[in-house]
Amino acid sequence: MPVPSDQAADKAAIRSHDSVPVLEERAWAVAGLYCAACAEQLRTQLRRTPGVQDAQVGYAAALVVVRAPAEVQQQLPHALRGRGYRLVPLEKGSAAELRRQEARTLLWRFFVAGFCMMQVMMLAAPTYFAEGAEVPADLRQLLHWGSWMLSVPVMVWSAQPFLQGAWRSLQAGRLGMDVPVALALWVTFGVSSLALFDPAGPWGREVYFDSLTMFVAFLLGARWFEQRARHAAAAELAALLADGAQRARRESADGRVQEVALGDLQGGDVLRVALGETVPVDALLLEGEALVDEALLSGESEPQRRRVGDTLLGGSLNLGQPLRLRALGGVHQGRAAELARLLQAGLTQRPAATALADRWAQPFLAAVLLLALLAGVGWSLWVTPQQALQVVCAVLIVTCPCAFALAQPAARVASHRRLARQGLLLQRPEALEALARVDRVWFDKTGTLTRPLLQPRELRAGGLALLGRAVVLASWSRHPLSQALARCAAGEPGWRWREVQERPGQGLRGLDGEGRWWRLEREAGELVFGPEGEAAWLGFDSREEAQPFVPGLMAEARGLGLRLGLLSGDRPQRVAALAQQLGLDDALGGCSPEDKVARVAADQAQGRRVLMVGDGVNDGPVLARADASLAVPGASPLAARAADVLMLRGELSCLPELIRQARRTEAITRQNLLWAAAYNGLAIPLALAGWLPPWAAGLGMALSSLLVVGNSLRLGR
Numbered sequence: 001m002p003v004p005s006d007q008a009a010d011k012a013a014i015r016s017h018d019s020v021p022v023l024e025e026r027a028w029a030v031a032g033l034y035c036a037a038c039a040e041q042l043r044t045q046l047r048r049t050p051g052v053q054d055a056q057v058g059y060a061a062a063l064v065v066v067r068a069p070a071e072v073q074q075q076l077p078h079a080l081r082g083r084g085y086r087l088v089p090l091e092k093g094s095a096a097e098l099r100r101q102e103a104r105t106l107l108w109r110f111f112v113a114g115f116c117m118m119q120v121m122m123l124a125a126p127t128y129f130a131e132g133a134e135v136p137a138d139l140r141q142l143l144h145w146g147s148w149m150l151s152v153p154v155m156v157w158s159a160q161p162f163l164q165g166a167w168r169s170l171q172a173g174r175l176g177m178d179v180p181v182a183l184a185l186w187v188t189f190g191v192s193s194l195a196l197f198d199p200a201g202p203w204g205r206e207v208y209f210d211s212l213t214m215f216v217a218f219l220l221g222a223r224w225f226e227q228r229a230r231h232a233a234a235a236e237l238a239a240l241l242a243d244g245a246q247r248a249r250r251e252s253a254d255g256r257v258q259e260v261a262l263g264d265l266q267g268g269d270v271l272r273v274a275l276g277e278t279v280p281v282d283a284l285l286l287e288g289e290a291l292v293d294e295a296l297l298s299g300e301s302e303p304q305r306r307r308v309g310d311t312l313l314g315g316s317l318n319l320g321q322p323l324r325l326r327a328l329g330g331v332h333q334g335r336a337a338e339l340a341r342l343l344q345a346g347l348t349q350r351p352a353a354t355a356l357a358d359r360w361a362q363p364f365l366a367a368v369l370l371l372a373l374l375a376g377v378g379w380s381l382w383v384t385p386q387q388a389l390q391v392v393c394a395v396l397i398v399t400c401p402c403a404f405a406l407a408q409p410a411a412r413v414a415s416h417r418r419l420a421r422q423g424l425l426l427q428r429p430e431a432l433e434a435l436a437r438v439d440r441v442w443f444d445k446t447g448t449l450t451r452p453l454l455q456p457r458e459l460r461a462g463g464l465a466l467l468g469r470a471v472v473l474a475s476w477s478r479h480p481l482s483q484a485l486a487r488c489a490a491g492e493p494g495w496r497w498r499e500v501q502e503r504p505g506q507g508l509r510g511l512d513g514e515g516r517w518w519r520l521e522r523e524a525g526e527l528v529f530g531p532e533g534e535a536a537w538l539g540f541d542s543r544e545e546a547q548p549f550v551p552g553l554m555a556e557a558r559g560l561g562l563r564l565g566l567l568s569g570d571r572p573q574r575v576a577a578l579a580q581q582l583g584l585d586d587a588l589g590g591c592s593p594e595d596k597v598a599r600v601a602a603d604q605a606q607g608r609r610v611l612m613v614g615d616g617v618n619d620g621p622v623l624a625r626a627d628a629s630l631a632v633p634g635a636s637p638l639a640a641r642a643a644d645v646l647m648l649r650g651e652l653s654c655l656p657e658l659i660r661q662a663r664r665t666e667a668i669t670r671q672n673l674l675w676a677a678a679y680n681g682l683a684i685p686l687a688l689a690g691w692l693p694p695w696a697a698g699l700g701m702a703l704s705s706l707l708v709v710g711n712s713l714r715l716g717r
Contacts, residue, residue, distance in 0.1 A: 023053055026073050028064040029095035030057070031102040032085040034161040034178065034223065041172045042085060049079070059409055062099070062230060063090070084164045099231045106161075106227055110220040113158035116150040117213040123147050124210045140205075144196050147209035155189055159216050161223065177400055180368050181219070184396035188212045188694060191389050206386065208393075211694040215397065218702035226406065226709045230413060232716075248280040249273070251324070254493050257475050265327055273323040274478045275502040276639075281314040283325035288499045291320030321501040322476040322508075368399040375688055387690055394687035397697035403679060403704040407672035410712035415665045417716045423633075423649035424658060431644040434628035435662035437609045441557060441655075442600065442622075444614035445568035445575060448632055448652065449582075450544040452484040454527065457539045466538045469495050470529040473510045473520050476500045479616065481527055482508065482520070485540065544574075546582065549653040554582050556656040563608075567596045569618065596622035611659075613652065615639055630655065661715070668715055672708045679704045 033039050039059035046055035046064070051072035056065045064087065066073060077087040086102075088094040123143045126135050135143075155163075162181045169176030192207040199205040247259045251270040265271075265281055273279055279292065290306040293316060306312055312325060372395040379388035415432055419425075426432065443449055456467050472495050474482040497510040507521025509532070517532040528536035557564055565586030568575045575589030588599060596612075600622055603610050612619070612626035615635040623629035623642035631643035632652055640646050645658065683700055686692040692700075 023067055024070050024073060025067045027090040028087040029090050029098050030062050030064045030085055030087050031098050033059050033062055034165045038165055041168050041174060041176060044172055103227060103231060106224050109158040110224050113154050113213060113217040113220050116154050117217045120147045120150050120210050120213045144207050148196055151209045151212055154213050154216050158220060159185055175366060180396040180400050184393045188393050208694060215694060218699050222702040222705040225706055232417060255496055267327055267329045269327040271325045271327055272476060273318050273325060274476055275318055275322055277318055279312045279314055279316045282328045283312050284328060285310050285312055286324045286326055288321060290323050293317040293319055372396045390693055391690050393694040394692045394697040397694060397701055398683040398687045400701060403676035403708045406705055406708045407676055408669050410709050411665050411669045411672060411715060414712045414715035415661055422654055423647060425646040425648055427646055428644045431628060432662045432665045435659055436666040438611040438628055438659060440563045440603050440608040441611045442565050442567045444619050445566050445570055445578060447615045448613055449550050450546055452481050452542060452544045454484045454488050455541045457541050470520055470538060473497060473508050477502055477508055549651045550582060553653045553655060560656055560659055567591050567599060593618045593621050597625050600625050665715055668712055672711055675707060
């Protein structure tokens with residue numbers, strides 16, 4: 001349906017908010033992040049860019065999320081390209097092509113460094129193995145010139161990631177991890193070149209082009225291996241987003257409602273949006289009044305009221321009553337964009353441990369440079385001046401904290417990749433750490449562990465019409481009981497409620513054509529339907545059964561040492577019966593959202609680490625309060641936003657594996673940190689003693705990083 005010009009003008013006015021620039025949150029794939037410190041430097045540069053309100057950078061996923069006006073966003077790729085970064089929109093094809101180009105470039109750098117290293121080693125071999133026969137001076141000089149010519153492309157091309165990273169750090173006024181590496185490269189190449197140009201000069205005649213090329217090749221090999229792991233994780237997460245098919249509810253001409261893919265929506269379609277759901281596309285409000293949260297779209301923190309004829313933006317969250325809308329056009333991908341935002345936040349926010357490491361990085365690197373300087377002075381004055389250069393370079397190389405920097409991000413990205421394959425989306429940076437420490441799990445019952453079954457009771461004259469109206473009212477809600485009612489019978493053809501309201505935990509209200517309110521709610525623990533202020537006209541026999549996977553889930557969870565319980569708004573007797581059937585430790589029924597929050601808070605006060613599992617609108621507060629939280633497939637958007645982990649597909653039976661994965665991630669991270677500390681503790685004294693040549697220091701540093709990455713990759717299997 002064509003959009004009238006006045007409606008289009010209203011839509012434009014809402015988006016622009018007159019003269020106030022509308023802030024957009026846009027995600028970009030980025031190339032040019034060579035280490036974790038590069039991500040922090042890019043984040044700092046972006047935040048200093050005029051017009052940028054906020055920016056987050058995820059090194060592990062090569063992801064940038066920027067909050068700024070559209071005009072500023074459009075200028076970012078050009079502005080950052082001059083600083084060595086490439087940005088493309090986070091679309092499946094563009095991001096994949098960028099990863100392919102970045103991987104190919106790094107592989108070529110590695111190939112050039114490796115090829116030149118082998119040739120330099122061949123030229124240096126006569127000086128290594130000339131036992132009892134001194135290599136003639138002119139031949140030695142010729143071999144050195146050949147080594148220098150082969151080292152130039154290594155410095156000009158292959159070593160650029162380290163040199164560019166160091167230059168960016170210095171421009172930002174920081175000491176990044178590439179600074180000591182770049183300093184070691186320039187010192188080695190510079191002093192060796194001076195010795196080549198003037199063998200009789202103060203720098204002597206020894207050259208170290210073999211150590212230089214070997215060092216660069218080893219480091220590039222480690223980075224290529226690490227890059228492959230990061231790119232694989234990014235591809236898995238992109239596939240997860242693509243696989244999470246987003247759907248909307250469309251109303252047909254006879255009033256029936258069916259779920260359709262977002263891509264099938266067209267202008268003019270009539271849509272229904274329940275309380276707590278996200279508006280899938282830009283649409284006009286057809287009935288009643290709407291209260292929506294547009295904070296993610298416009299930056300407006302207060303909920304906005306919209307009236308009949310107003311435009312609701314795709315991606316805004318329905319905080320009021322169920323809505324009936326008319327789509328203004330094709331899919332805006334609002335819900336898909338919301339899901340992408342959740343993923344992007346989880347990948348770009350920095351865990352507390354990472355932030356702590358960043359605070360210590362600057363003084364540590366300053367100490368490294370001071371240690372290298374003191375080592376050079378000491379060897380020059382009191383030991384062997386000719387070996388001072390080697391000692392300085394070796395100290396700079398072995399103390400570069402690459403392994404430390406990779407310890408946690410490498411483990412984290414490997415776990416993200418594995419969990420993504422299982423349909424689990426981590427939305428908080430500390431989610432894995434919190435899950436690893438959980439010792440108490442509370443489950444919501446209805447919709448999480450059980451599935452309701454409803455049957456109308458004692459249909460009298462006119463009962464079928466009443467049932468049809470109740471089904472139409474129930475179709476406005478995503479609550480499991482409402483959905484069970486909507487499945488048990490067909491709605492009355494042509495019946496339409498003038499207004500529908502949903503109250504979390506209380507039920508639905510519908511206003512009929514005569515101005516009378518009807519209620520669909522629980523009464524004495526049973527679902528009933530009838531006019532407000534009167535006895536129920538229609539009741540339902542309800543029962544529920546545990547979903548097939550639940551007994552096995554509970555047995556496996558108990559095996560992990562977890563204390564299990566039920567928190568439900570259902571009748572205490574039914575909650576207790578299910579808990580006894582499943583062998584749970586605790587069960588609390590008749591809980592309001594406030595009761596659930598209080599129960600979790602009481603556990604936390606006793607020192608327990610609590611995991612909450614739920615799906616409903618009324619589970620949002622307790623999901624946010626728990627130490628860790630999980631929203632199951634089909635959860636309301638409010639619950640999905642509050643949860644640390646969102647299940648996009650599959651069954652809750654994967655919960656024990658999620659906790660085991662979190663515990664493994666914490667163990668692997670500790671192993672990585674211990675290895676990095678042990679390596680530095682052993683290598684630094686060897687370098688200071690002159691027993692570790694620069695090439696061996698480079699090999700050790702590369703192997704240390706490879707060991708950390710390889711150890712972390714075990715989490716992805």
